[in-house]
Amino acid sequence: MALLSGFDSLPSFDQINLGSTLLQSAVIIGFAVAQQGVARHFDRPGMRAIAGYWALLALAVFLSIFSSWSGAVWNERTLSRAITALSVSAMAAGIPFVQRAITSLLRPAAPSQNIASKALQWGVAVLLFYAVGVFGSATLFPEFRVLTVSWSRVTQLIVLSIPAVMAWRAWRNAREHHAALQLLFIGLTSLAARQLFAVLLGLRVGMPDLPLSGVIVIVTLDVLFVSAAGVFALLASTAEEVVLMERQAAELARVQQRLAQGERMESLGRMAAAVAHDMNNVLQVLGLTLESLRERLPRDARGDVRGDAHGEVGAAMQHGRSLTAQLLTFARARPTALVHFDPAARLHSLDALLRVMAGASIELQLSASARGASLLMDPAQFEQIVINLVANARDASDAGGRIAVSLDLVSLPQAGRPRNSLAPGEYIRLIVADTGMGIPSEIRDSIFEPFFTTKSVGQGTGLGLATVHGIAKEVAGDVLLESTVGRGSTFEVYLPAA
Structure with missing residues (x-):
């Protein structure tokens, strides 16, 4: 009860900030766990990368709990800004993971890259950018808290918008995994839209308090945006798996067809070899008979056999030998x-x-x-x-x-x-x-x-x-x-x- 009474005594801006942070943390951590389970079960590169991104988001909102609490309840603004800087840095470190997920969908055979190194680079760069703006404005203009809050939230908006833009460009140019990229884009856009909403609310610093119903509506909408992002991320993973399963099914059908054709060809080969051997036996008998008849046929003055019948029969036999040779070659039965x-x-x-x-x-x-x-x-x-x-x-x-x-x-x-x-x-x-x-x-x-x-x-x-x-x-x-x-x-x- 003392905790709730302390919460009720906070300005509406801090109530919204702390309340939405607590609920977002629960939602994002839950979806991060779900993404990890999906990635472990199906073990796809894209799913692993998305799971890594959500793990960093979970780390970021976990840090945001301490940041919001230290700023609103303990009134430690400097500590709050320092923790928020780490939180935003964790969000930025997730950008290479999104890029890796998109690359795995567009080019499944693309070589893996060192995501950890790129994540560290993004995290450090955004940490410096955030720290310079936030601590600089707080030092130079301490009475204008709205400047510090706006710099903080606009930086987070930029960090969350970059993955959404990446997904949008990939979706527009994709030839396969079109549905998965579209769902991924919608989910990442939901996170960016939620942060845009937070930027607009940040302008209320120092303004009169909102009624409790207004606080509840804003916190609810905030959580709905985050929930939509998690749902569409899971749907994107499902769409990727559906495409891969369809591709594997088609490949299995082609393999089965080739196997059936190979078995059929093997059967035809055995049959062809048997027919060719029997035909050769018949042709040998015919050849011997033809040679014996050759001695009895009438001849002309030069000693050549008269008439074309003998030559036609010989040509037919030669054609038959050629045909049996082809059959034996086809059947692999000819040395x-x-x-x-x-x-x-x-x-x-x-x-x-x-x-x-x-x-x-x-x-x-x-x-x-x-x-x-x-x-x-x-x-x-x-x-x-x-x-x-x-x-x-x-x-x-x-x-x-x-x-x-x-x-x-x-x-x-x-x-x-x-x-x-x-x-x-x-x-x-x-x-x-x-x-x-x-x-x-x-x-x-x-x-x-x-x-x-x-x-x-x-x-x-x-x-x-x-x-x-x-x-x-x-x-x-x-x-x-x-x-x-x-x-x-x-x-x-x-x-x-x-």
Whole structure:
């Protein structure tokens, strides 16, 4: 009761100052504890930074209790100003924590910075600024308390407004975590608005007392501003977690899809290997039969077999062997002979064959600047890559089109690599570009799947690009595609240089 009677005897300005400080302390400390619990549970960088900011706010209001009490009850103005200086310094030390929270939302992969050092710098700078203004005005103009109070509260307004401005600018420019930044901005703005309200009330120093109802209304509004700041800070943490959970769910779905596709590809590979082996057995029987028939067929004067039937059957068998070779390559069931060879020389040796494949109506350009480079793989598989890509480009091109085949040596550093699956190092890059119809975006994710084809029945097996992709992956390389509908496609095959 003696405490309450002492409180009743204070001027209304001091009643508001002390009452709001006590209630704010309880509210801010409660939200600071809640933020710490959220940060410990979810362990996100942004949440940890916000929890640190609220911990410093709790320290600041805890110091404000002693400042308000020493000034209002003990009438120790100098002690009150000194403690308030420490309180404002603690608020300023929280600015780097807000900056860290914003950075973690805008750029999750950004490296961590030394927040403690920056917090110390902010705290010391604001402490000096505050002390010079408050103690200077109190010394020079002791009869004008309103100047000292205004300097103190305007400094706190500036300190609390800086994080709100940071959040506002980040929210306006954000591409992700937009809701979390908006909620964070609203919460920090509530703290700044509450301090603006305190600046306006500070102008009442020395004025007639307000009635008790006025004191209660002002203290209640003060606490509501602080409560709103705490609620929106927790909502911002929740919004961040929702976005991260959605992102993890989407990534999990993609991983499951790739896993299912891998299992499907493995099953298709086993089936393809079985079919290819059985087909090889049939082709061997047909080849032996064809050779035995060859001796019985009529011949012309030069000794050649008469008629085209024998040649057509032989060509069909050769086509069948080529198809089984592709199936075995796709299924990884075909033994490979790894040798060092010059890919540029190998490419030039295919010049005549590639021009026959392209046809007279399509212009074929061939160049190789990777002379002296070496590949370690099966040369036949390298040729298969080139032939399949040129055949694919030919089928996509109309008469008068152009196919450009080039080979060069490139070095892929850690940063700026065309695809994360490629390790840094030197690669032989084979580029096959055409001016054909292009590949629609809706089927680009499917073109490397086995047996997928857009050609008519009987015109394509759907194994060409799947074989190219399989060979490249087998030697730790990769295949990239760029295509524009109506303007053509460009395939880039990266093969590790030996």
